[in-house]
Amino acid sequence: MGSRKKKDKAASIAMIILFSVLAILIVLPVFTLFIASFKPGGDLLQYGLNLDLKLERMSLDNYVLLFTGNHDYWRWFLNSIVLTVLTVFCTLFVSAFVGYGFAVYDFKGKNFLFIIVLIILSIPLEVVMLPLYKQISGWGDNYAAIILPFMAHASTIFFFRQYLFGIPQSILEAGRIDGATEFGIFFRLIIPVMKPAFAAMAILNGMNAWNNYLWPLLVIRSSSKYTLTLGLNTLINPYGDNYSLLIVGSFFSIVPIFILFVCFQKYFVEGMTAGAVKG
Template sequence: MNRSMEMSAAADPMAPKKRQFRPATLVAMLVLLAFSLFTLAPFYFMLVSSFKPGAEMIRNGINVNLQPEIMSLQNYGALFTGKEGIYLHWYKNSVMITFFQTVVSIFLSAMVGYALAVYRFRGRNLIFVCVLVVMMVPIEILILPLYQLIVSIRLIDTYAGVILPFAVPPVAVFFFRQFAVGLPKDLIDAGRIDGCSEFGIYFRIMMPIMKPAFGAMTILQAMFSWNSVVWPLIALRSDENMTLPIGLASLMTPYGNNYDMLMSGAVLSVIPIIIVFFCNQKAFISGLTVGAIKE
C-alpha cells in the first residue's frame, strides 16, 4: 500500500513535496533567530519600562522584570495631559514633516534618477558624478551654508525650512537611477510610437513598473525623516514646532530626567514607521534587489 502511494506521488509532479531542512539551513535559521531576539531586546526593555514609574527606573535601572504591582498606564496618560499636551504637538510635527518630505523627495528623486538612466544628453555623466560626490559629503559640513540659506529666504522655524534643503536626496537619486537602468527600453519606444508624451510614458508606463523601488525608498526615506535630529534641531526654534526626536531628547537634562514621558513617548514613536513598513513590505525586498542592477 505504501509502495503504491509513493509511486503515485512520484508520478504526479504537482503533488506537494515534503520540505526537508538541511543542517546548514537549520543552523542559519537559529542564527537569524538569535539576531532577531538580540534586535528586539532593546524594544522589549523600553516597552516594559514604559509602564513603570520613573522613580523605579532611577533606583533599579532599565530591566526586564515584570512587576504588575507597580505597572500602570499612568505614563501614557501623562503624554496627553502634561505641559498642555506638548507631546501631541511634537507628534503632529513629525508626522507632517515626514509625510511631506517623503512624498516630495520620492517624487523628485524618481524623476531625476529616471532621467539620468534613460535619456542621453550632454553632461549626464557629470551630473551623476556630482550626485555621488554629494553622497560622500557629511551633513555636518552642509549645516552652516544650509542655515544661512533658510535664514536668507526666511524659512527658519517652519516646516519648509526642514523639508526643502533635502527635497532631492542624492541617495534616493542614485537608487532610482540604478533601478531605472534595468527598465525595458522597448516599452519607452512603444509609447513614443503610440504618440504618448515623455511625461505620459513616465507616469503611465514606467512608474507602475518602478513600484518596488518606490516601496523600498518610501520606507528608507520615511525612517530618515522621522529619526532626523541634527537639521530639525537647527532649523526649528520654538517648542511647539519641535519634532518628536528633539522633544524626547529635551526630556533628558542635567537637572533631571523625565523617564515617565521618555519611555512611553518612545514606544508610541515607533508606530508610524511600523505602519509605513507593513504597507510597503512586499515591495521592500524586491525593490532593493532589482535596484542593485548595474549598467
C-alpha cells in the same frame, strides 16, 4: 554528494543561528522599552532600562498620562507626521525625476553629474552642515528649511537609477509612437512600474525623516513647530517628573514607522531586491 549535503545543512544551521542572534539583538531594546513604558518614570532614573518584570511596579498610568495628560506630545507627534509626509512626497517626486533622467536620457555631462551624486553619497551631513545652515538661515523658522535642501536625495536618486535600468526601452518607444509626451510617458507608464521602488524608498526616507534630529534642531526655533524627536529631548531635564512621558512617548513613537513597514513590507522587499540586481 553526501558531504556536500552535510556542508549545506551546516551552513543553513549556522545562518539560522546567526540571524536568530541578530533578531534578538534588534528586538531586545524595543522589548526593554516596552516593559519600561509600564513602570514609573522614577525607575528609569534609579535603575535604568532593564528587563526586570516587577508586576507590582507596573501599571497603565504612563499611557493614561500620554492620552489624557496636559502636555505637547500630540502636537509634536502631528508635526512629525506632517513633516515626514511632505519630506517623503517631495523626495520621491524629485529623486524619481532625476533618477529617470540619468537612466533613460543621454546628455552632455551625464557621467560627470552622476559622479557628483556618488560623491555626495560619501559625504556625511556633519561635513556640509554649517555651510548649508548659512545658506538657509534667512529662510525663516519653517519646515521648508528642513525639506528643500534634501529633496534631491543622493541615495534615492542612485536607487531609482539602478531600478529604471531594468525597465525595457520598448515601453518608452511604444509611448512615443502613441504620441505621448515625455512627461506623459513618465507619469502614465513609468510611475506604475516603479511602485515597488517607491514603496522601498518611502519606508527608508520616512524612517530618516521621522527620526531626524540634528538638522531640525538647527533650523527650528519655535517650540510650537518642534518635531517628536526635539520635543522628547526637552523632557530630559532635572526639573519635574517628565520621564514617565518620555519613556512611553518614546515607545509610542515607534508605532507609525512599524505600521508603515507592515503595510508596505511586500513592496519593500520586492523593490529592494529589484534595485539590487538591476543595472
